[in-house]
Amino acid sequence: MSEPGSSRTDARRLRGVLAPVLTPFQADLSPDARRLAGYCRYLLAHGCAALAPFGTTSEANSLSVEERERLLEAVLEDGVPADRLLPGTGSCSLTDAVRLTAQAVRRGCAGVLMLPPFYYKAVSEDGFFRFFAEVIERVGDARLKIYLYHFPPVAHVGFSSTLVERLLHAYPRTVAGMKDSSGDFSHTKTMLDAFAAAGFDVFVGSERFLLAGMRGGGAGCISATANVNAAAIDHLYQAWRSPEAEKLQSEVDGVRGAVEKVPLIPGLKAIVAHFAAEPGWLTVRPPFVDLTPAQRDGLLADLASVKFALPDLRG
Amino acid sequence: MSEPGSSRTDARRLRGVLAPVLTPFQADLSPDARRLAGYCRYLLAHGCAALAPFGTTSEANSLSVEERERLLEAVLEDGVPADRLLPGTGSCSLTDAVRLTAQAVRRGCAGVLMLPPFYYKAVSEDGFFRFFAEVIERVGDARLKIYLYHFPPVAHVGFSSTLVERLLHAYPRTVAGMKDSSGDFSHTKTMLDAFAAAGFDVFVGSERFLLAGMRGGGAGCISATANVNAAAIDHLYQAWRSPEAEKLQSEVDGVRGAVEKVPLIPGLKAIVAHFAAEPGWLTVRPPFVDLTPAQRDGLLADLASVKFALPDLRG
Numbered sequence: 031m032s033e034p035g036s037s038r039t040d041a042r043r044l045r046g047v048l049a050p051v052l053t054p055f056q057a058d059l060s061p062d063a064r065r066l067a068g069y070c071r072y073l074l075a076h077g078c079a080a081l082a083p084f085g086t087t088s089e090a091n092s093l094s095v096e097e098r099e100r101l102l103e104a105v106l107e108d109g110v111p112a113d114r115l116l117p118g119t120g121s122c123s124l125t126d127a128v129r130l131t132a133q134a135v136r137r138g139c140a141g142v143l144m145l146p147p148f149y150y151k152a153v154s155e156d157g158f159f160r161f162f163a164e165v166i167e168r169v170g171d172a173r174l175k176i177y178l179y180h181f182p183p184v185a186h187v188g189f190s191s192t193l194v195e196r197l198l199h200a201y202p203r204t205v206a207g208m209k210d211s212s213g214d215f216s217h218t219k220t221m222l223d224a225f226a227a228a229g230f231d232v233f234v235g236s237e238r239f240l241l242a243g244m245r246g247g248g249a250g251c252i253s254a255t256a257n258v259n260a261a262a263i264d265h266l267y268q269a270w271r272s273p274e275a276e277k278l279q280s281e282v283d284g285v286r287g288a289v290e291k292v293p294l295i296p297g298l299k300a301i302v303a304h305f306a307a308e309p310g311w312l313t314v315r316p317p318f319v320d321l322t323p324a325q326r327d328g329l330l331a332d333l334a335s336v337k338f339a340l341p342d343l344r345g
Numbered sequence: 346m347s348e349p350g351s352s353r354t355d356a357r358r359l360r361g362v363l364a365p366v367l368t369p370f371q372a373d374l375s376p377d378a379r380r381l382a383g384y385c386r387y388l389l390a391h392g393c394a395a396l397a398p399f400g401t402t403s404e405a406n407s408l409s410v411e412e413r414e415r416l417l418e419a420v421l422e423d424g425v426p427a428d429r430l431l432p433g434t435g436s437c438s439l440t441d442a443v444r445l446t447a448q449a450v451r452r453g454c455a456g457v458l459m460l461p462p463f464y465y466k467a468v469s470e471d472g473f474f475r476f477f478a479e480v481i482e483r484v485g486d487a488r489l490k491i492y493l494y495h496f497p498p499v500a501h502v503g504f505s506s507t508l509v510e511r512l513l514h515a516y517p518r519t520v521a522g523m524k525d526s527s528g529d530f531s532h533t534k535t536m537l538d539a540f541a542a543a544g545f546d547v548f549v550g551s552e553r554f555l556l557a558g559m560r561g562g563g564a565g566c567i568s569a570t571a572n573v574n575a576a577a578i579d580h581l582y583q584a585w586r587s588p589e590a591e592k593l594q595s596e597v598d599g600v601r602g603a604v605e606k607v608p609l610i611p612g613l614k615a616i617v618a619h620f621a622a623e624p625g626w627l628t629v630r631p632p633f634v635d636l637t638p639a640q641r642d643g644l645l646a647d648l649a650s651v652k653f654a655l656p657d658l659r660g
Contacts, residue, residue: 059439086464086465091462091465092438093438094410094440094441094444095409095410096440122407123408123409123412124374124407124631125408125409125411125412126409129409146632147406147631147632149463149499149500150406150499150633151498151499152608153633154634157631157632158632161631161632164631183466184464184465184466185464293467293469315439316478317462317465317473318465319475
């Protein structure tokens with residue numbers, strides 16, 4: 031099934047600031063579904079337009095498929111609206127990618143954020159096209175919206191312009207956008223210039239590029255640090271056309287800079303643990319390790335030196 | 346549980362030539378368990394001392410955990426001896442690595458070949474140590490033998506000498522050896538010099554390094570091309586001390602060189618499909634794509650120009 035014509039007028043299109051939601055663990059390293067659901071509600075109430083659970087920052091690839099499925103069900107059962115969820119469903123395994131994507135569509139999620147299969151490196155564009163075509167055909171649901179997750183610094187594979195073009199041409203109503211975590215705004219600009227006018231929604235992967243992205247026709251950002259700084263990033267998103275935009279950009283950059291001095295995911299968890307007064311949040315799955323106490327103290331001191339607040343996280 | 350003392354006198358230690366067994370698929374891309382079992386028996390009868398299913402060449406990371414579990418059960422039920430199996434059980438997911446490793450131990454496999462968790466790249470040695478320690482402790486079975494799968498060109502993460510040393514120190518009876526697919530014999534030599542005398546069995550990841558590896562105290566090779574050239578590679582393995590060893594090395598290098606002109610995994614499947622007269626063997630899962638007819642013809646012509654035979658594969 032190839033899709034005839036394009037229809038890009040879906041009122042439910044995602045925009046704004048999305049957090050790739052941190053995954054809390056119990057002491058035995060099992061995921062803490064109850065805490066995750068509460069945290070999702072917190073983020074939606076404090077600056078996030080929507081949520082991208084099961085991303086890189088969520089340690090999703092350190093989870094099993096069953097764990098990911100159960101967590102999504104738990105979050106939905108807790109009342110988090112499906113139309114504000116963009117779960118990560120990419121996998122090296124075709125079977126798993128189909129299974130996770132089908133669940134997200136069945137449960138009414140706004141879309142899915144898909145890494146390419148990232149184990150093999152010498153893969154042709156044909157091969158990646160074939161992978162996504164198989165997922166789309168097997169899921170076989172007109173509601174499916176795929177956002178391509180471009181993250182070469184970690185995945186070491188990604189989406190070229192010609193691959194995006196082929197996918198958009200074959201599946202114009204399914205291929206909805208991209209999270210560009212290349213860290214290279216010239217790549218983002220290429221994607222924006224080539225595809226944004228046709229309704230392909232480009233989210234920058236770090237708020238460092240949010241203002242530039244919005245000026246270039248972007249849709250927002252999906253950024254790790256939205257876990258702890260969503261309100262300020264959303265302020266920038268809302269005010270990107272205003273005279274204060276540069277100042278707001280500089281402020282969120284300051285927070286990002288402080289967090290980036292330590293390993294990102296344990297660092298974000300340390301911030302949440304501190305402001306929620308819940309040490310259980312510190313737990314990361316291997317291959318990550320907790321911050322050292324000195325790293326934690328340094329991080330909190332650095333955050334105290336920039337414009338940063340994380341209110342209402344307790345309880 | 347840390348293991349007191351070392352015991353390296355296990356008569357069941359793996360040696361020689363192992364194939365990372367190709368995984369055959371049906372037309373619908375589901376694994377063909379019956380064909381896999383028959384192929385395992387064929388390989389054991391034609392030069393392979395043991396088998397390493399669910400490796401890179403097996404497209405294992407393109408399979409789900411359930412598919413890997415079911416295939417292992419099918420191979421065992423077909424009569425392939427567990428003590429000649431070294432299944433790949435590494436995963437980015439701690440949960441999945443534990444589950445696959447526990448199955449292999451429970452079913453009596455000789456050992457497991459474990460990739461490190463390969464999604465995240467900026468991971469500390471502590472983090473990798475913690476991952477393997479968690480797997481070993483959670484499996485909690487004295488029969489477990491782990492072979493570390495070092496493959497930086499694809500996994501982009503690997504095992505440093507100090508990491509191997511830490512793992513050996515903590516788990517001397519469990520950490521049994523390494524498959525070194527670095528493609529860099531100086532790394533292999535470092536591993537051999539540091540650890541082989543203590544009974545750490547180093548397998549080279551390509552037969553190109555087999556003679557050098559054996560001269561340095563290695564245990565054999567685990568090589569993709571053992572799927573199609575095991576008898577000749579085993580001949581070299583058996584004769585590595587003989588005057589004809591260099592000639593045998595050169596002959597297996599010739600076959601490897603012919604195969605390496607095309608994408609390796611589709612190429613190996615094309616060879617098996619041709620000599621087994623079973624076109625079903627051509628099927629690869631995305632993100633791989635089949636060879637073009639011209640690539641297939643070129644590969645077979647190249648093999649005809651070197652010393653190569655693949656007998657008895659029909660039926």
